[in-house]
Each structure stands twice: as C-alpha cells, then as structure tokens.
Amino acid sequence: MRMMDVMNRRLDRTLTRWLRHERAGDDPEAEKALGELLRSLPSASVPAGFADRVLRASGVPLAGSRPWFAARPWIWQGAFGVWLVSSFVAAIGAIGFASALSRAGLIVGLGSRAMIALTRLGAEIGTAMKALLRAGEAVAAAFSGPETLVLVLGCALASLMALGALSSLLAAERSTRHVESW
Amino acid sequence: MAKSDQKLIAAAKRGSEDAYRALVERYQQPILGLLLRVVRNHAWAEDLAQETFIKAFRALDSYQLERKFSSWLFKIAHNTAIDALRRRRLDTVPLEKPDADAPDLLDCLSGPEVDSPETVLRGRDLGVAMVEAIGELRPDYRSVVELRFVQGLAYEEIAEIMDLPLGTVKTHLHRARKILVRVLSERGWEPMGD
Known part of the structure; x- marks a missing residue:
C-alpha cells in the first residue's frame, strides 16, 4: 500500500472515530480523536531564512556581519589595557620632558620666537588696514562735491522708478497667465 | 543536549546571538502554526510571526524566568493575531496557496x-x-x-x-x-x- 494511500485511510479512520465519539457524547475520546486528526494534517511550513529575518529585524547582530574579534571580549579588554598603560607611561614621559625643557630654558626661547612672529603678523595687518583707510578717504573726497552728489542721487531715484515699473509689469504678466489658464 | 528555554533566555539577555536564534528555531513552527490557523493567510501569518518574536525579544527584560516561555510567547502571538484581525476587521480570510517552493497543504x-x-x-x-x-x-x-x-x-x-x-x-x-x-x-x- 502506498504511503499516501495509508495516510489517507488513517485520516478517514480517525475522522470516523471522532465523529462516532461526538455522537456518543464521549467528550474525552472525541477530543483525543480530533487532536489526532488535526495533527495528521500537514503543518505550516516555515519559510527559509525566517530566523535570519527575525534576528535582523529585531536588531540582534548576525554572526556573519560581526568582525571576528567582536565575539572575543578578551581582545577588547587587552587592547584597552595596553592603551591605558601606554597612555600613562606617555603622560609621565611628557611631564618629565616638559620639566627637562624648562630647566634648559627652551620654553622661554620658543615663547620669544612665537611673540616675534605674532608681532610681525600684526604689523602686516596694520599696513593693509592703512591702505584701505586711504582708499576710503579718496572715495569720500570724490563724493564731497555737489555735482557728484546730484548725480548719485539721480541714479538712485531712476533705479527705484525702474524697479517699480518692472514689478508692475511682472504682476500684469501673472494675472494674464492666470486668466488664460481657465 | 538541547538547552532549556530558561538557559537560552539568560544567554539571550547577555546578548548571545546563538541563543536568540535557538529560541526562534525552537518556536517558529508552533507560532507560525497558531497564527496561520487564526489569520488563515500564509504571508500574513509569517509577518505576524516575525512581529511576535520581535516583540518578545524587545520585552525579554520584563519576562519572568519562573513563567513558561512557550506560554508567554503564545500569548504574544495570540494577542498579535487578534489585534491584526481587529485592525483589518476581517473575521475570515480566504485560504491562500503558500509560496511556490513550499509544499501545498x-x-x-x-x-x-x-x-x-x-x-x-x-x-x-x-x-x-x-x-x-x-x-x-x-x-x-x-x-x-x-x-x-x-x-x-x-x-x-x-x-x-x-x-x-x-x-x-x-x-x-x-x-x-x-x-x-x-x-x-x-x-x-x-x-x-x-
């Protein structure tokens, strides 16, 4: 007898048993048979990669995406320890070096050179500022005459009038387009 | 020898990815079975199953070890399914054919x-x-x-x-x-x- 044939006949027998117990009012046996019948039916198939998708969606990092050292805490602890010790030693050394420097007077020498460089920079900036001031004075002198003042004011007025005209033209253009679109 | 649920949960709380995976693989079939029975749609059941596990993992800190993990997980699954049905306001959903590669019921x-x-x-x-x-x-x-x-x-x-x-x-x-x-x-x- 083929496997599927056997399975189907078993389902039939279980169904029969269940229905007969239900009719007889035998609840415990009816439940037992119904359970057997339902468990005989194919169960839900879990799609491939389901666990991976769950882990990814829940934020749990997957094994393949983590670097090899991430799962070895002793590496992190060791690296931290080395960093701590080396930083401490470097700090002690730096303090020692600084104190050695101060004894030799090198710090003073470095400071003096820095001051000189800053002063030179300041002087150059001062020269540039002076040139700008002279240019400004020349421009102011040019504008001090009455003819020049009239010319400048006239240009400003013409500019304002032109701006007003342009604005009116644009408004008119927009309203025309709006009407045409209906 | 398979680890107990409690041991896996304790390991998962410490951040063990293997423990999380073991829990999913242990309960994916029964959870999917329950959800498929309730919502009667394979794709939907899979989404809800994923949602169930995500909710469970996010609430793992509040899970009490003396409780049975399977009951707790089934409870989350059941509530997730009922909420989903309420949102869709459907009582019965036509049975859909699963994806082509999966055996048809x-x-x-x-x-x-x-x-x-x-x-x-x-x-x-x-x-x-x-x-x-x-x-x-x-x-x-x-x-x-x-x-x-x-x-x-x-x-x-x-x-x-x-x-x-x-x-x-x-x-x-x-x-x-x-x-x-x-x-x-x-x-x-x-x-x-x-």
Whole structure:
C-alpha cells in the first residue's frame, strides 16, 4: 500500500472515530480523536531564512556581519589595557620632558620666537588696514562735491522708478497667465 | 543536549546571538502554526510571526524566568493575531496557496503514487474540509483548537495564554467541536460505514 494511500485511510479512520465519539457524547475520546486528526494534517511550513529575518529585524547582530574579534571580549579588554598603560607611561614621559625643557630654558626661547612672529603678523595687518583707510578717504573726497552728489542721487531715484515699473509689469504678466489658464 | 528555554533566555539577555536564534528555531513552527490557523493567510501569518518574536525579544527584560516561555510567547502571538484581525476587521480570510517552493497543504494529502482515485479525492478533500471548517470558527475558537489539539497544551495553560477563565476555555472547545461536526456534516462528511 502506498504511503499516501495509508495516510489517507488513517485520516478517514480517525475522522470516523471522532465523529462516532461526538455522537456518543464521549467528550474525552472525541477530543483525543480530533487532536489526532488535526495533527495528521500537514503543518505550516516555515519559510527559509525566517530566523535570519527575525534576528535582523529585531536588531540582534548576525554572526556573519560581526568582525571576528567582536565575539572575543578578551581582545577588547587587552587592547584597552595596553592603551591605558601606554597612555600613562606617555603622560609621565611628557611631564618629565616638559620639566627637562624648562630647566634648559627652551620654553622661554620658543615663547620669544612665537611673540616675534605674532608681532610681525600684526604689523602686516596694520599696513593693509592703512591702505584701505586711504582708499576710503579718496572715495569720500570724490563724493564731497555737489555735482557728484546730484548725480548719485539721480541714479538712485531712476533705479527705484525702474524697479517699480518692472514689478508692475511682472504682476500684469501673472494675472494674464492666470486668466488664460481657465 | 538541547538547552532549556530558561538557559537560552539568560544567554539571550547577555546578548548571545546563538541563543536568540535557538529560541526562534525552537518556536517558529508552533507560532507560525497558531497564527496561520487564526489569520488563515500564509504571508500574513509569517509577518505576524516575525512581529511576535520581535516583540518578545524587545520585552525579554520584563519576562519572568519562573513563567513558561512557550506560554508567554503564545500569548504574544495570540494577542498579535487578534489585534491584526481587529485592525483589518476581517473575521475570515480566504485560504491562500503558500509560496511556490513550499509544499501545498493540499498537495501533502495525496500524491501521484496513490492508486485509488476515491481515496485520493477523499483524503485531499478531508484536509480541505477540516481547514475550511476551522475557518468557519471565530478567531478565539480557532486559537483554542490549535493550542489544545495541535500544540497539545493543557486547559490551564490555554486559559493563561488567552487570558480567559478555565471554564470559558472548556466551553470554547466544546462549542468549537460541535461547530466542526455540524460544518463537516453539512458538507457530507460522515463516519465511514454510515
């Protein structure tokens, strides 16, 4: 007898048993048979990669995406320890070096050179500022005459009038387009 | 030897990815089975199963180790399914064919090697009839049927999962059985030899 044939006949027998117990009012046996019948039916198939998708969606990092050292805490602890010790030693050394420097007077020498460089920079900036001031004075002198003042004011007025005209033209253009679109 | 749920949960709380994976693989089948029984749509059941596990993992810190993990997980799954059905406001959803690579529920009931057409038809039809008859039940009846008859849980456990009195669980099961008998009988399913 083929496997599927056997399975189907078993389902039939279980169904029969269940229905007969239900009719007889035998609840415990009816439940037992119904359970057997339902468990005989194919169960839900879990799609491939389901666990991976769950882990990814829940934020749990997957094994393949983590670097090899991430799962070895002793590496992190060791690296931290080395960093701590080396930083401490470097700090002690730096303090020692600084104190050695101060004894030799090198710090003073470095400071003096820095001051000189800053002063030179300041002087150059001062020269540039002076040139700008002279240019400004020349421009102011040019504008001090009455003819020049009239010319400048006239240009400003013409500019304002032109701006007003342009604005009116644009408004008119927009309203025309709006009407045409209906 | 398989680790107990409690050991896996303790490891998961410490951030063990293997523990998380083991928990998913241990319960993916029963959770998916319950959700498929309730919502009756394979793709939807898979989404809800994923949602269930995500909720569980995010609430793992609040899980009390003395409780049974499976009951806790089934409770989350059941509530997730009921909420989803309420949101969609559908009581029954037509049974959909699973994806092409997965074995079809109906295909599993018969095959080309069967030599009796009547048996093929009857076996296949019986599976369909049972699934459709369960689909006629209310969602909470479907849940109790799945938890009791397929997962084999005790009444007390089902009562805890569904947050129902023990008596109500027994009543639900009794009524569900009667409805199934009636639906099958209406479709011509009688005991063999009758």
